[in-house]
Amino acid sequence: xxxxxxxxxxxxxxxxxxxxxxxxxxxxxxxxxxxxxxxxxxxxxxxxxxxxxxxxxxxxxxxxxxxxxxxxxxxxxxxxxxxxxxxxxxxxxxxxxxxxxxxxxxxxxxxxxxxxxxxxxxxxxxxxxxxxxxxxxxxxxxxxxxxxxxxxxxxxxxxxxxxxxxxxxxxxxxxxxxxxxxxxxxxxxxxxxxxxxxxxxxxxxxxxxxxxxxxxxxxxxxxxxxxxxxxxxxxxxxxxxxxxxxxxxxxxxxxxxxxxxxxxxxxxxxxxxxxxxxxxxxxxxxxxxxxxxxxxxxxxxxxxxxxxxxxxxxxxxxxxxxxxxxxxxxxxxxxxxxxx
Amino acid sequence: xxxxxxxxxxxxxxxxxxxxxxxxxxxxxxxxxxxxxxxxxxxxxxxxxxxxxxxxxxxxxxxxxxxxxxxxxxxxxxxxxxxxxxxxxxxxxxxxxxxxxxxxxxxxxxxxxxxxxxxxxxxxxxxxxxxxxxxxxxxxxxxxxxxxxxxxxxxxxxxxxxxxxxxxxxxxxxxxxxxxxxxxxxxxxxxxxxxxxxxxxxxxxxxxxxxxxxxxxxxxxxxxxxxxxxxxxxxxxxxxxxxxxxxxxxxxxxxxxxxxxxxxxxxxxxxxxxxxxxxxxxxxxxxxxxxxxxxxxxxxxxxxxxxxxxxxxxxxxxxxxxxxxxxxxxxxxxxxxxxx
DNA sequence: CTGAAAGCGCTAACAT
DNA sequence: ATGTTAGCGCTTTCAG
Numbered sequence: 001x002x003x004x005x006x007x008x009x010x011x012x013x014x015x016x017x018x019x020x021x022x023x024x025x026x027x028x029x030x031x032x033x034x035x036x037x038x039x040x041x042x043x044x045x046x047x048x049x050x051x052x053x054x055x056x057x058x059x060x061x062x063x064x065x066x067x068x069x070x071x072x073x074x075x076x077x078x079x080x081x082x083x084x085x086x087x088x089x090x091x092x093x094x095x096x097x098x099x100x101x102x103x104x105x106x107x108x109x110x111x112x113x114x115x116x117x118x119x120x121x122x123x124x125x126x127x128x129x130x131x132x133x134x135x136x137x138x139x140x141x142x143x144x145x146x147x148x149x150x151x152x153x154x155x156x157x158x159x160x161x162x163x164x165x166x167x168x169x170x171x172x173x174x175x176x177x178x179x180x181x182x183x184x185x186x187x188x189x190x191x192x193x194x195x196x197x198x199x200x201x202x203x204x205x206x207x208x209x210x211x212x213x214x215x216x217x218x219x220x221x222x223x224x225x226x227x228x229x230x231x232x233x234x235x236x237x238x239x240x241x242x243x244x245x246x247x248x249x250x251x252x253x254x255x256x257x258x259x260x261x262x263x264x265x266x267x268x269x270x271x272x273x274x275x276x277x278x279x280x281x282x283x284x285x286x287x288x289x290x291x292x293x294x295x296x297x298x299x300x301x302x303x304x305x306x307x308x309x310x311x312x313x314x315x316x317x318x319x320x321x322x323x324x325x326x327x328x329x330x331x332x333x334x335x336x337x338x339x340x
Numbered sequence: 341x342x343x344x345x346x347x348x349x350x351x352x353x354x355x356x357x358x359x360x361x362x363x364x365x366x367x368x369x370x371x372x373x374x375x376x377x378x379x380x381x382x383x384x385x386x387x388x389x390x391x392x393x394x395x396x397x398x399x400x401x402x403x404x405x406x407x408x409x410x411x412x413x414x415x416x417x418x419x420x421x422x423x424x425x426x427x428x429x430x431x432x433x434x435x436x437x438x439x440x441x442x443x444x445x446x447x448x449x450x451x452x453x454x455x456x457x458x459x460x461x462x463x464x465x466x467x468x469x470x471x472x473x474x475x476x477x478x479x480x481x482x483x484x485x486x487x488x489x490x491x492x493x494x495x496x497x498x499x500x501x502x503x504x505x506x507x508x509x510x511x512x513x514x515x516x517x518x519x520x521x522x523x524x525x526x527x528x529x530x531x532x533x534x535x536x537x538x539x540x541x542x543x544x545x546x547x548x549x550x551x552x553x554x555x556x557x558x559x560x561x562x563x564x565x566x567x568x569x570x571x572x573x574x575x576x577x578x579x580x581x582x583x584x585x586x587x588x589x590x591x592x593x594x595x596x597x598x599x600x601x602x603x604x605x606x607x608x609x610x611x612x613x614x615x616x617x618x619x620x621x622x623x624x625x626x627x628x629x630x631x632x633x634x635x636x637x638x639x640x641x642x643x644x645x646x647x648x649x650x651x652x653x654x655x656x657x658x659x660x661x662x663x664x665x666x667x668x669x670x671x672x673x674x675x676x677x678x679x680x
Numbered sequence: 681c682t683g684a685a686a687g688c689g690c691t692a693a694c695a696t
Numbered sequence: 697a698t699g700t701t702a703g704c705g706c707t708t709t710c711a712g
Contacts, residue, residue, distance in 0.1 A: 352705090354705060354706085355706065356705085366706080367707085370706070370707065376707095398705090398706085399704090399705055399706070400706095401704090401706090402704070402705030402707085403705080403707070404706090405704085405705080405706070405707090406705075406706040406707040406708075407706075407707050407708080408707095409707095
């Protein structure tokens with residue numbers, strides 16, 4: 001019985017019921033309820049009254065089938081627990097709220113197989129568009145996206161080969177730019193702290209770009225530290241303690257996210273380190289919630305809301321485009337790095 | 341053209357196409373693709389191959405209309421930006437992942453009118469169930485929920501009059517219990533710091549319960565401080581500074597959420613206050629991300645994941661129940677309060 | 681094990 | 697300004 005609707009025995013109200021109640025045809029009711037075509041004011045009022053009094057709720061399934069229109073936009077992200085994704089959704093929502101379109105969210109839990117399933121399920125509802133986080137997908141998922149017949153936008157990342165349109169930043173370049181900033185400020189004994197998960201492709205790319213940037217400046221990464229599990233103050237604190245005990249002469253710590261950096265910052269302050277002189281810190285992802293820490297962590301704003309807005313605009317324009325929109329992350333100096 | 345599907349000119353594949361390709365009837369294809377009824381192994385293989393090679397994606401809209409079944413569960417929450425709601429979604433997801441059901445998320449942005457619209461839109465897709473955060477709704481929304489004909493569960497809160505089933509905690513009692521803990525630990529000059537928004541009904545209830553608990557112990561709230569906007573370290577820090585400058589002899593600060601409490605904690609530590617002796621702090625909502633702060637904030641776990649799981653179980657059982665499930669929040673002592 | 685017919689509730693297109 | 701007709705793509709039901 002699972003998933004049975006409506007509850008057996010309680011038939012749903014149809015246009016016909018409203019039409020009878022109002023003494024007009026189904027078609028007229030349909031027009032009134034959708035504000036289509038000319039209907040006399042008198043009839044309008046009668047229909048609305050009939051619908052209201054019966055508690056009629058239209059059946060969008062039937063409407064969608066008949067009209068071949070669905071006002072849903074599928075959005076596939078890895079998770080809602082990582083704050084970056086709700087922020088992308090905020091941007092999407094800002095734009096779609098101005099339209100008839102509604103986002104429908106699905107999560108892949110960082111699994112490519114699962115992502116494929118979610119995309120398949122979403123497309124089976126024939127949405128008006130699809131927004132998918134990241135560029136890494138199974139072949140089948142890419143094929144579905146390519147054949148969707150509606151606007152598809154991949155978001156967050158531009159380091160790779162998008163199926164269709166894409167909006168994001170280059171995480172590789174973001175890492176590289178951070179390396180340049182750090183080296184320019186005189187740091188030389190640099191550690192990287194990040195996730196051991198291979199599924200965080202964007203963090204991987206930042207790390208690669210970071211190492212590239214360092215090596216271009218003739219600096220080698222002095223040490224790395226990885227964690228399994230979720231980012232957070234405890235994680236950042238633990239990693240920081242570990243890497244500094246192993247390599248005490250580090251003068252800079254670059255974290256995969258500000259959440260971990262915040263934990264590291266608190267640890268370093270407790271240890272009495274002189275930040276940013278003795279040791280500097282930087283993260284990624286500028287989280288508003290962290291304003292109010294004892295120091296402002298140097299970071300790079302990944303422009304998540306802008307990315308969401310931009311992707312939603314492509315969908316709203318019903319543009320079957322394959323344009324790539326590269327946003328440039330903003331370096332926020334904070335006060336955990338020395339001046340250049 | 342907005343919302344038009346599929347893209348004009350690219351007709352969607354139908355069962356008929358697959359049937360022709362496989363040389364069987366539409367009905368047989370339908371059976372194979374849904375694993376229904378007996379189909380010979382040979383036919384199955386042929387059909388799967390045909391579907392795969394064509395890249396066929398079933399049309400759930402047509403399927404839902406014909407079968408009167410929809411495997412979607414509507415979930416209406418105020419926002420995704422406040423971490424408590426994604427955590428409820430996590431619990432819902434854990435349970436629904438074991439079934440055919442899929443959550444579809446809608447946000448009300450803390451607006452009752454908007455919530456009504458979202459509920460209406462969701463019900464118009466004839467979902468298999470509906471989960472709505474909170475007990476405060478417009479009359480129209482309550483009427484729709486009552487007449488939905490599918491399981492409806494209100495979550496998070498039990499202080500009020502649910503339409504049907506409800507799972508949550510009593511925020512009033514949570515506030516009251518916290519007051520008792522604080523008074524039992526000898527604090528007497530107590531301040532409350534929270535949101536000025538009337539839309540956060542649950543925080544309002546906690547505050548009311550808190551004041552009730554204090555007055556039962558013969559203690560009056562010494563001061564209050566409210567903010568507009570979002571919770572975060574900066575907000576908590578700012579409120580804390582303000583209330584302590586105005587009422588320097590406070591010996592306890594109770595915050596509406598751990599996020600604000602964390603900002604307050606950092607401020608108090610910087611000021612050199614002796615926590616928990618000179619001043620104690622407590623919040624609400626135990627966020628894992630905060631593990632790793634210099635001290636563990638006393639708080640109450642609002643059992644958000646359990647709430648989500650429990651609500652999803654009612655939906656998954658297709659139970660048109662009106663049972664109320666009260667979960668009891670757990671007091672977590674941390675080390676920002678004295679021992680009793 | 682497979683197929684044919686009927687229709688889900690609504691809307692596009694064409695009347696009037 | 698309103699009504700009529702014919703499906704949308706699928707599943708249910710009933711026949712074989």
